[in-house]
Amino acid sequence: MNQGEWESLCDGCGLCCLNKLEDWETGEIAWTEIHCTLLDGESCRCRDYPNRQETVPDCIQLTPEAVRTLAWLPPSCGYRKVRDGEDLSWWHPLVSGDPDTVHQAGISARGRTVSEDEVDLDDFEDYVVDWPLDPSDGKEK
DSSP: OOHHHHHTTOOSOOGGGEEEEEOTTTOOEEEEEEEOTTEETTTTEETTGGGHHHHOTTOOOOOHHHHHHOSOSOTTOHHHHHHTTOOOOTTSHHHHSOTTHHHHTTOSOTTSOEEGGGSOGGGGGGGEEOGGGOTTTTOOO
16 A cells, blocks of 8 residues: 555544543543644644644554554544555445535534633543443445
């Protein structure tokens, strides 16, 4: 897969840009509704993708190597699905042909988040959510 093909696996959900809390003793991950300073909460796209690591040095680039080791990717993630040998979901832009279906299916972070710029670090625990791990994965009803 070339770089462009790899990048096309991003469905535009914005979930990987949500802050996560890790329990240092158990390794358990808790998702928050707090998004990275660079994420546009409506489009679910990075405001400065090419230069994001200059602003957010701990931003993790989702390379094939990184995806092999990341346990926190949501079940709906296209990168995770390819890693695990699963088909992309019906709402994935590569399947649907429409970048908006990820939002229509209710998979994305659109309209459900707050910027990390608006929340004190000590209060992150107050913003823990479970919806990024919803097992329904936007299944058509």
